[in-house]
Amino acid sequence: MAGASVKVAVRVRPFNSREMSRDSKCIIQMSGSTTTIVNPKQPKETPKSFSFDYSYWSHTSVSRGPGGHPTPRPQGSLMAWLCPAGQLHGNLL
Known part of the structure; x- marks a missing residue:
């Protein structure tokens, strides 16, 4: 199948109740990607990095601070953005 390609998306999901407890x-x-x-x-170990076509952050208990490091979200802040399924499908099609 000439010209075919695979697009890969990754999402950081929110913690479940067990992880929070x-x-x-x-x-x-x-x-970025x-x-x-x-x-x-x-x-002190070098972090492992991977590149994807699309990266979606929807983790609700932390936000990305300076340098992309996770930091706790202040109480009452808006939930992290979660890509609507339609937009994700549009990106992948």
């Missing part, structure tokens, strides 16, 4: 920490950072995973057990 355990005070889980978000170890994902996003900047680059998604980075930080190892909390080895903070």
Whole structure:
């Protein structure tokens, strides 16, 4: 199939109730199409970075601070933006 390609989208979802009750920490950072995973057990280890066609941040308990690092959201702040399904489908088609 000449000219065919695969588009890949990634989304950081909000924590579920179990993750929140355990005070889980978000170890994902996003900047543009680059998604980075930080190892909390080895903070000096080089983070792993991956590039995707589309990156969607919808994690509600943290926001991206300076340098893309996750920081807690202040109480009462707006929920993180979540891409409507129609827009996602439009981007991928």
